[in-house]
Amino acid sequence: MLRVAVPNKGSLSGPATAMLHEAGYTQRGKTGGLVIIDEENDVEFFYLRPRDIAVYVGSGRLDLGITGRDLLIDSGAAAEEALALGFARSTFYFAAAPGTHHRVDDLDGQTIATSYPGLVAKHLADHGVHPAGLVRLDGAVETSLRLGVADAIADVVETGRTLAQLNLVTFGDPIMVSEAIVIRPANADTNPAVQRLLRRLHGVGVARDYRIVDYIVADDLLDRAVTITPGLESPTISRLHRPGQAAVRAVVPASTVQAVMDDLEALGATAILAAQIHACRL
Numbered sequence: 001m002l003r004v005a006v007p008n009k010g011s012l013s014g015p016a017t018a019m020l021h022e023a024g025y026t027q028r029g030k031t032g033g034l035v036i037i038d039e040e041n042d043v044e045f046f047y048l049r050p051r052d053i054a055v056y057v058g059s060g061r062l063d064l065g066i067t068g069r070d071l072l073i074d075s076g077a078a079a080e081e082a083l084a085l086g087f088a089r090s091t092f093y094f095a096a097a098p099g100t101h102h103r104v105d106d107l108d109g110q111t112i113a114t115s116y117p118g119l120v121a122k123h124l125a126d127h128g129v130h131p132a133g134l135v136r137l138d139g140a141v142e143t144s145l146r147l148g149v150a151d152a153i154a155d156v157v158e159t160g161r162t163l164a165q166l167n168l169v170t171f172g173d174p175i176m177v178s179e180a181i182v183i184r185p186a187n188a189d190t191n192p193a194v195q196r197l198l199r200r201l202h203g204v205g206v207a208r209d210y211r212i213v214d215y216i217v218a219d220d221l222l223d224r225a226v227t228i229t230p231g232l233e234s235p236t237i238s239r240l241h242r243p244g245q246a247a248v249r250a251v252v253p254a255s256t257v258q259a260v261m262d263d264l265e266a267l268g269a270t271a272i273l274a275a276q277i278h279a280c281r282l
């Protein structure tokens with residue numbers, strides 16, 4: 001039976017469970033639970049703290065886990081990224097009071113507060129910077145500067161609202177860009193059940209990026225319509241019972257679907273429909 005870790009809290013938890021559910025796996029309900037068995041798919045799901053997941057997977061005791069890329073690097077565990085999932089996107093930055101720091105070198109001999117000491121230590125070592133120390137905090141890292149425990153912080157920035165509230169600014173290049181990922185033990189053997197779960201999650205992720213567009217267009221406009229919706233392989237053209245018109249179906253990137261519909265409408269297409277795709281294998 002495949003053993004898979006799912007985050008039980010925080011930004012990763014809800015979207016990870018939703019994605020596994022869409023991929024056809026049984027997930028725990030609102031009442032929680034620490035372990036559930038999906039008999040039909042022969043998978044055992046373990047609901048664990050996001051920070052611990054890389055440790056379990058790296059030890060080889062679990063076949064797969066969902067965590068953040070930043071948490072994987074921070075852990076230093078012997079696990080590797082198998083698939084990026086596209087949610088819990090964030091960027092990890094150094095930040096401090098305005099005007100006090102400009103580049104990573106300014107951290108030489110300084111104290112830095114962070115919840116990710118492994119990630120920060122690695123980044124500083126890669127840049128040849130020697131801090132006086134790292135203070136490990138569980139959260140609310142931004143507040144630590146006001147309380148005087150550090151000269152600078154390193155933390156997750158998403159909208160930047162938290163930094164702005166405390167009048168702090170980022171400096172230097174991003175330490176890393178993170179998102180939710182599926183991890184597996186480093187150098188694990190190929191396992192068909194692992195491949196199946198990865199293909200399913202990949203299919204759900206890709207499906208979110210596309211829409212199916214259907215419309216009716218006059219035969220003499222068909223070539224122009226098809227240049228607007230070339231599809232991924234080739235659009236499907238069906239005959240209407242009414243002569244002189246065709247029905248077209250094509251896959252369109254979700255980010256452009258409204259613009260594509262505008263162009264089709266301007267061309268004279270009618271009955272233009274856009275539908276979500278729940279899963280796919282492309």
Ligand SMILES: Nc1ncnc2c1ncn2[C@@H]1O[C@H](COP(=O)(O)OP(=O)(O)OP(=O)(O)O)[C@@H](O)[C@H]1O
Pocket residue numbers: 009010011012050051067068069070071088089090139156157158178179180
């Ligand atoms: N505000 C945010 N927006 C997007 N991603 C975030 C945010 N905060 C944390 N993350 C990402 O979520 C992942 C899990 O982080 P963590 O376990 O600290 O959870 P959290 O969402 O911050 O919840 P909490 O702090 O309430 O436990 C990390 O990969 C991190 O980069």
Ligand SMILES: O=P(O)(O)OC[C@H]1O[C@H](OP(=O)(O)OP(=O)(O)O)[C@H](O)[C@@H]1O
Pocket residue numbers: 138139140141142155156157158159160161162163
């Ligand atoms: O740029 P923003 O959109 O403001 O998001 C970034 C903030 O979100 C996270 O905090 P969280 O709410 O998880 O609290 P925590 O610090 O206790 O983890 C992160 O640690 C930052 O503080």
Ligand SMILES: [Mg+2]
Pocket residue numbers: 139
């Ligand atoms: Mg947090």
